[in-house]
Amino acid sequence: MTARRLDPAMVTQRLQEIQLLxxxxxxxxxxxxxxLRRERPTRHIVERVLSQIVELAGSINIHIVTSVLGRSPESxxxxxxxxxxxxxxEWEFAASLRPSAGMRNVLVHDYLEVDHGQVSAAIPxxxxxxxxxxxxxxxxxxxxxx
Numbered sequence: 001m002t003a004r005r006l007d008p009a010m011v012t013q014r015l016q017e018i019q020l021l022x023x024x025x026x027x028x029x030x031x032x033x034x035x036l037r038r039e040r041p042t043r044h045i046v047e048r049v050l051s052q053i054v055e056l057a058g059s060i061n062i063h064i065v066t067s068v069l070g071r072s073p074e075s076x077x078x079x080x081x082x083x084x085x086x087x088x089x090e091w092e093f094a095a096s097l098r099p100s101a102g103m104r105n106v107l108v109h110d111y112l113e114v115d116h117g118q119v120s121a122a123i124p125x126x127x128x129x130x131x132x133x134x135x136x137x138x139x140x141x142x143x144x145x146x
Contacts, residue, residue: 006067008145014056015134015141021049021056022127022134031123033116047114050122053130054100060137064088076101088140089133097129 025031028042036043054076061079066072068086073079077098084094100122 004063004066006141006145007063008141011060011063011137011141014060015138018053018056018130018134021053022130024049025123025127031120033120036116036120043116043119046119046123050100050119050126053126057097057130057133058101064137064140089136093129093132093136097133100126100129 025046028045031042031046036046058076058079061076061083062073065079065082065086068088069082073082080089080094080098080101083089084091089097
């Protein structure tokens with residue numbers, strides 16, 4: 001695969017969308033497993049927001065990896081390792097984000113088997129880690145878009 005040029009505007013647009021999705025999660029207030037079981041609309045919102053955050057991050061990762069390393073990651077999960085390999089994220093932080101790709105796969109493909117406890121536990125982790133992801137990637141893009 002031929003390396004393509006980094007598109008800072010595209011990356012920034014997707015980072016802004018992640019921030020909006022994180023704000024949507026915050027607007028829901030406290031969401032525990034019981035609330036997810038009881039409130040189907042809340043469950044659908046949370047599941048969609050979590051999966052969209054990972055999809056957007058995966059898209060960003062793929063773009064950066066293709067731009068920097070000249071190849072495409074094998075999966076959403078691998079994209080976090082590859083973006084660390086590209087020097088964007090610290091390895092330990094990338095590893096902490098990697099499981100979110102698995103959660104996304106469960107939400108998208110195995111929605112009848114979703115564990116509401118795991119989903120509710122993923123919310124504060126997503127809020128914390130993806131807020132940091134946005135800050136880190138935005139800083140990297142600023143530093144590398146000249």
